[in-house]
Amino acid sequence: MQDRIREILSWYGSDNPGTLTNLARLLNHGALGGTGKLVILPVDQGVEHGPGRSFAPNPPAYDPRYHFELAIDAGLSAYAAPLGFLEASARDYAGDLPLILKLNNRENLHSDADPTQSLTGSIAAALRLGCVGIGYTVYPGSALRQEMYEKLQVLAEEAKRYGLVVVVWSYPRGTDLSKEGETALDVTAYAAQIAAQLGAHVIKVKPPTAHIEQDEARKAYADVSAGTLAECVSHVVQSAFNGRRVVIFSGGPAKGEEEIIEEITGIRDGGGFGSIIGRNAFQRERGQALDLLQRIVGIYADKQ
């Protein structure tokens, strides 16, 4: 095994060898295997935004097999999805790539100023489907965040007993945060810290902006460099145990390829561990998606 992977595993000294084994599987798979970088395909937009908004731009993506094959053919590190999508094809692709069962989800047919998510999967399901880990979203800042944290606590403790990896999506939301504040530097760093303190092995946040949301944080951030995305990312990684937790960044809404490449480059330069690219992958025509993912993987592979 590459030294870098062994080094990353060494950060998780309270986890059992089972969890380290699954973390190693995640870090050793695909085109970035062994580099300490990773790119994951997440497809929970069917629940989050509905099938039309998610898949009509590229209709083959209605089929659950499409996403397994996209992730495999693009050499990605893992595929993360809700119960139904994994159940639909886990037997057909068993052993082909690491799977992450997204345990909670939220549909947007009802608007909630202070949102939460519902449990739609379980540790038992993750094990019977052969997943390397579970995924779970928290909304720091939501009035309902505490119930989210408490459910995660129970699930993560159970996951770790069975040797699974815990991946936490940490997305600040809620009535006390401005829209801009959801990706503010102080808030994103805060979100990464919360996920790390909740016991996440892998943390997913949104790419931070230089905006500072909290008045009480402004003084502390006076000397934090935030001139570039790379500097902002660097602070977020620092905020997750000084770089001793794997922090990856979401791709966000669909956008142009060059814009994406620029963002990925910034994440890499700031020491981000990788990306989790959903809509920007599966909403493109398959050939274009594979080209884009190859470029992204190439950026992360450049610099170890």
Place this chain on the structure above:
Amino acid sequence: MQDRIREILSWYGSDNPGTLTNLARLLNHGALGGTGKLVILPVDQGVEHGPGRSFAPNPPAYDPRYHFELAIDAGLSAYAAPLGFLEASARDYAGDLPLILKLNNRENLHSDADPTQSLTGSIAAALRLGCVGIGYTVYPGSALRQEMYEKLQVLAEEAKRYGLVVVVWSYPRGTDLSKEGETALDVTAYAAQIAAQLGAHVIKVKPPTAHIEQDEARKAYADVSAGTLAECVSHVVQSAFNGRRVVIFSGGPAKGEEEIIEEITGIRDGGGFGSIIGRNAFQRERGQALDLLQRIVGIYADKQ
């Protein structure tokens, strides 16, 4: 076994042979057995609307035996009802037709802008009554939907371990949806997707209209054909894992026979897997109901 049934079973690769066996029983029973199409009789209106509104139009239907016999004599695929109706006659008709225990229900003696349902049955009851599966309603869009999803997650995981089929009624409702929106194309497709992602084997939705409810979905639906019911149904089936989940359509409120026949024809032409016909069956005089059901079954049988 017919190739079409074996093909449908192949979509459920994460389920055990027990669940596949019960799914095969459902798909092989009655006049449509072996075609891959199915028509189910559901009778939960006693709880939903009260006995007078439900059964006074056809008083023999007050008797629980009536519905078993109607489903048997019409050659339907299965009979779905709440605990009491099944307990009342499951012994008398044991082995005569597949049963589905509707696990949650809602009475309308209290109005709720954001409705939910109550658990009125259990996996243990489904097994002791000899059911092939469980039925469960979710209300996507309701403020209380998340608790509904979480209870379903626990029940479905247990049901699958014991080899039962999971049938999900997915009916959008709630304060953020207009009345017209409850059957909008985007919303119905969304409801089908949610049920599929929650791990449903069989999904029941209402026949969709061409209306688009969500502003943010309008762009995605610009290129989705919705000129006919068949086209709308086709999109809903596509939205349930590209046709790799069994999607059936409710009959809705009582209406004229020709109107029903036209609707069923549209569902069939759009690739729907069948219908679940309650009030339009049991609120008609028995002879008329049998005639109507025979016509419906005939339509589905025409085209495999």
Place this chain on the structure above:
Amino acid sequence: MQDRIREILSWYGSDNPGTLTNLARLLNHGALGGTGKLVILPVDQGVEHGPGRSFAPNPPAYDPRYHFELAIDAGLSAYAAPLGFLEASARDYAGDLPLILKLNNRENLHSDADPTQSLTGSIAAALRLGCVGIGYTVYPGSALRQEMYEKLQVLAEEAKRYGLVVVVWSYPRGTDLSKEGETALDVTAYAAQIAAQLGAHVIKVKPPTAHIEQDEARKAYADVSAGTLAECVSHVVQSAFNGRRVVIFSGGPAKGEEEIIEEITGIRDGGGFGSIIGRNAFQRERGQALDLLQRIVGIYADKQ
């Protein structure tokens, strides 16, 4: 449903509709479906006698798929086998015929004057494999019989809660019984009674001879007619709750076709409910086996 099946179900008034449903499935399947007679294919000889002795006479029988297909093609009522054989193909033939998981087995690499069997399956396995029931062997007369009865009590209670049928193989053996005594009339009747009292729904015994084994029973049997196999069978059926339990008879060691046909005829004439034919089926070349099974089924079909 045929009246005869409804009549048989009426004997099991303490069972829930789930068990009645599975019993109905067993009695309604195959060429004898609806007659109240049944012929089951059991294949546990791989464990009982080893693979060479069992399958070398007809090598295709080494393959687990062979037995599923033999039972299906011969129109038999069910297929009974240990865990491994069912696990090997239950998915491939899901829904094609009723399965019975044989829960205990015995290999003969060690001789035991007072034998017992080992649990090699569970109720959980029976449910996940989609079985209609469980099979369990007791050895009345063995010094170890009591442990066998007690394990059966626990398993049968659990099976009935989940709606499964309990089939008991009741084979007298042990140091106090002579070889001839194992199939004596008094002993076979006793074995049938024990299985019935233990709560079996279906009882499998060996065809009885006219021999009386127990001195203390000789007086009681002075007036019991035992001149023919039919008369002996009639007493055994009477001994199982006066004919109110389904009693079927094993085929025993491989033998000539006419000898088998004569025995089957005697069982039928005595009111036996059917046969469970293993070695005489799968150790014959497939074409011959199908011919023989067709004749056997024909005999049972003649007389209801």
Place this chain on the structure above:
Amino acid sequence: MQDRIREILSWYGSDNPGTLTNLARLLNHGALGGTGKLVILPVDQGVEHGPGRSFAPNPPAYDPRYHFELAIDAGLSAYAAPLGFLEASARDYAGDLPLILKLNNRENLHSDADPTQSLTGSIAAALRLGCVGIGYTVYPGSALRQEMYEKLQVLAEEAKRYGLVVVVWSYPRGTDLSKEGETALDVTAYAAQIAAQLGAHVIKVKPPTAHIEQDEARKAYADVSAGTLAECVSHVVQSAFNGRRVVIFSGGPAKGEEEIIEEITGIRDGGGFGSIIGRNAFQRERGQALDLLQRIVGIYADKQ
């Protein structure tokens, strides 16, 4: 309720009202209802001696319904039988008379110098069959008695939690007892005491003889009157908590009617609470059995 029944209930002060309710059902049922006396029909000979020896003398008794009807028509207090016989007809006669599920049984196809019995029923089965109580045999003196006591301990504790009555058959047997000793006065009294100490509510022993089996007991018995059966019975009743436990006596092997009547009279005169009459009832032709049982009931009714 009769004062006598209230008085008897008062002896069971550690039992919950549920158990007292079931005990009252037992004591208030049938021709002896309210007298504090009881006559029970037990039918476990099918297992104990085989069906031929048990039922060939009166063939209608092969049918499980026969015994329910005999007990009902004779106005008996209860019917006690193993699982199979109760399961066969408990639904048909539900509510017609108190049932006692005999939880352990022994077949005699293997001889054991130190016998034991097998559990063939459970508390769960007793509850689902609507029994007022459980029956359980112990063999004081058998080398295997301790396992029997320990199983009873667990079952009785569970039975009492669920409000069931515990009836203990206490039959001394084993290699250290002579045949005559099994019904010796000291041994029978000892057996009654053991059952009482094990927590039995109702105790069944064999009618005692005046024989003293144990040398070490001889001195103590020098002054115990044992000239008549009544005197012997009186000592046994005294030995069961000075008459504050219900002690009933078995009828033993089939014998002449006058012999039976004399024995019953002795039991009554000695203060016995009643009889449990199996073979002497069901092995007689039905008319004769009803006559005999009427006489027996009459004897107990004479004297309160």
Place this chain on the structure above:
Amino acid sequence: MQDRIREILSWYGSDNPGTLTNLARLLNHGALGGTGKLVILPVDQGVEHGPGRSFAPNPPAYDPRYHFELAIDAGLSAYAAPLGFLEASARDYAGDLPLILKLNNRENLHSDADPTQSLTGSIAAALRLGCVGIGYTVYPGSALRQEMYEKLQVLAEEAKRYGLVVVVWSYPRGTDLSKEGETALDVTAYAAQIAAQLGAHVIKVKPPTAHIEQDEARKAYADVSAGTLAECVSHVVQSAFNGRRVVIFSGGPAKGEEEIIEEITGIRDGGGFGSIIGRNAFQRERGQALDLLQRIVGIYADKQ
């Protein structure tokens, strides 16, 4: 994934995707990954024979890290060992190779004509150590075999629920078998069949000889070719569900390299799926062991 691996997975239709995933990991790892062949390093001799007999011939093997590294450096498919050896280094080599926790073991400080093994591990331990499966030994023919089978039944059901692979060592032993009989053709085939029927995914037996042990099997084996090791192996593979279970062969006692190579060649030519080589690997000096293992792997790689 290679077609051959997908084909092998297709034989396990009753297993969940989790178990298939771990089976794929086993079959895709190391120098033979993707070929459908495998070579496993087992080190349980420390318990079986004591450390001196096991490790003194090659003292570095006292160190638990030695075996992990030997298996990794030789490109083997997996490493199997008891709890202690895996616990000692599973963290250090997490992710480096598939591990199998040997769940039962036997030390030889007490001689037993009818041996058994003790549970020294658990499913929970296998999961926390990151194993792909469990190993379990049965001794067909031992008087204590039945308890071994029953424990395996419970463990295998649990292992399969959690997605683990079940590897069964099936080694006939006991008072009714001669020493020569333990590896007789009929007995080895029997052992393979028993393991398959018990639900094993991978079966380990000893290389069979042409000897026939059981008189009653002699006739059946008259036409079974047994002239070469390849022919004998072919029959054993046939005996494990006609080649539809993975059967591998132990290396047995230490011996000369050419003798080993000849044996491996015979196993391969007979259609064996691979070898499990313990003493012949770790009791050789490391350089020699690597050379030997490379030759063995080469033989299996030659012919798919």
